[in-house]
Amino acid sequence: MDLDAVRTFVTAADSGQLQEAAVALSVTQQAVSKRIAALERHLEVRLFTRTPRGVRLTVDGQAFLPHARELLRVAERADASVRPGRRALRVDVVSRRVASAVLLHDFHRAHPEVDLDVVTLTGDVGSAIEAVEAGTVDATFHAVPAGRLPAQIRTARVIDELHQLLVGPRHQLANAPVVSPARLVGHRIWMPGMEAGTEWADYYAELSAALGLTIDVVGPVFGNEALMDEIADSAELATLVGEGSRYLWPDSYDLRRIPVRDPAPVYPMSLVWRADNRHPALRGLRDHLEARRPDLSGIDVWRVHWDRRRERR
Template sequence: MKISQHVRAIASFVEAADAGNFTAAAKKLSISPAAVSKNIASLEQALDVRLMNRTTRKVNLTEEGEAFLSHARSALDTLENAVDSLVATKQEISGHVRISTSAAIGKECLLPVLPELLNRYPHLSVDVDFDDRVTDLVRDGYDIAIRGGHIVDSSLITRPVSHLSTLLVASPHYLAQNGAPESPDALCEHRLIARRFLGGKVNVWRFLNQDGSIINFEPTPAVLTLSAPEASLQAALSGVGIAQVAMHNAIEYLERGELHIVLASHYDPGSFELVIQYPHRALIAPRVRVTIDYLLEAFKQDKNLHYPLSQLSQYQYPA
């Protein structure tokens, strides 16, 4: 197959996999269903492997098709990036960009870097929704999502920003009055600040056993239960008790001595991610592309998002 035929065939395969049938894929690509079928058949012949099982109404990916799909998306994305980069240099960036993010990430990470984006592209406007629920980007009309936590696989394009860790912290005032717990078991003698998810479940704290296994600890009974992670940070700063907080949110307060880390040798900081996600599209609008590129670079320069765990020992209590 020639390169141009490869591109048509891969595009047909990706659209058919997304749509679940040839008819919808053909409509999106402005070709006939027969052409979609022919393109995919030629791709399978070139690869010498079946990518899809067809029925009269839908298609299902084979195991090999599932594996190939992620590579196919990346290939198309690379081509689209090259085209969009060229287009972006030839026209003035303008238009509206809708972003979905959580209140904590929006306040601490996104808002500080938006002024420079708007200065750089004065004809660009940005609409940000602060919502801790996971939104459906395509259904709800968002261009970009900035999400933190355990990121599940999806059909969205995911661009990693940084790893995220959590800490257990308390204020100097609280620790002076109550001392610091020396083991997870001692937490029952302390005032705890818990976080409750929107679904009602209380977030557990994780500790490491000597054998490397994980102990889940539910911070109950809690003296204060909050749904917003940034509120937990403020409660800890106010001396209410011990709270689990995101490391990137706590760094400045640790550096100023307004918070101390407790149970550092026992606590599992977790393995979370901060990512930028956006829908896979045949062509990403230049207004969206420049916003994504800018945010990736701006977040790369945020030292709090990339703070080394090895340097946290200086903020432990007792020192």
Template structure:
């Protein structure tokens, strides 16, 4: 005997709604078609499953015994179908910001193979764990120093050098690079640094260690507004690069050295995720990661254990 899963699903709808008319509306069939499906299922099983009364429909003793097995059958069928759909759908990747190094990593991964990807931009750490756990995204890039939620795994992905942007009237404007110590006492205007964000935490450490004042005051009206104000100021700087900001002619990007601040990107995913392309992304990121250079790069102290140092080049 082979059970018709459509009939089993219809049986569950009738039990849950307690009426044939409501169940028919739920499964998108006529009441007559629902009755025929139930009759066929009862015939296949050789027992009556439902009793009808003025109060509605309820399972017989055999129907009640069959009910948990019916739910398990439909649950397994739905899981199997979802697994196959997941294998066909694009790999959903949270890049945190479209102008960040994470976007470059995803683009390189996409161009290196034949994996379809969907780009997601989230709010960062507050939503990342739940999105990875419930499958809203398959993988996520970001900075994390706190213990990860249960089931979330991570690997170091990239250390992104962070330059500064200044206006052409700024005293540093003619420099191609500037030592970090020369930024001490300057003010970096960064209104997009939300107080509890992972990037604001990074700049708190940078400010404390090197004496750069981080000013996050004022509403964030967009990157155009930031570049306009920086370009017009003889004093303000901001941390960022040409990928993140539109660079007008009167704005200059300058590399920071001795040490170069680098933003620590990790790749995170949930251990239960079975998307067939996820291992390919993890392998791609691992293969292209370059270790932390302790003499020439700077990381906040909490990040350093997560980004092991590699061999330093000879001086």
């Protein structure tokens, strides 16, 4: 089985867009389509169906995806086992749309000589730390609650993610240059599918309780494209996104990203790694991220309670 084709399939499945997969793999969209078509011929099944918004996994594609991921992990371990010190720096970015992925892409552009393997692990901070401990990844980005961490785990705060309100052109706040949390009281902020018990669910639960916001997590999850489609067509729906996150939508949607200030909620993310990890690129990544951490000293910020405790230590 062609591993390049398998890697292309996984990348396209993660992004839902052939063009985004092409950008991530540094190839043309035509090359992505040819690789996927060759893999489908080899497997004698259809892996994707094409929609106006991109591609969607078929039932066969959903069944093949976990095995495809495992194929890539096995191939990487086999390669690394005979090339010690030369393997890619493997980093979990949580999601390819959020600030951690954008910053890692920025690091890649600044240091193209560093071989990176960018992954998106499922699960919250606990499972991510277990992956770092086990050596599945070299580092991960997560909001790390204050408390006891495993002895070998090290963290460094590298992202202070300010928020933006994402609304459609008919929303009451669509033309506001900036909004305060007080102005959002009574408005429905839709964030469906947020899994209870994760650090981001805890963060938004405290945010809504402290600032009086209505954050609705109920509803089926059809992906970010479907969410933006709903918001673009609604005069009432809105959602919160990070200022450093990356989203694409058709120009006809005319969506607005409005800064949230006074106070400005801040979602904290840290880089997490093992103290004994000697990968030569890890130190460079940490320095790069630290140099790009924004200065929020002139902004009235709101922090989640466990982040306030960490800041005082």
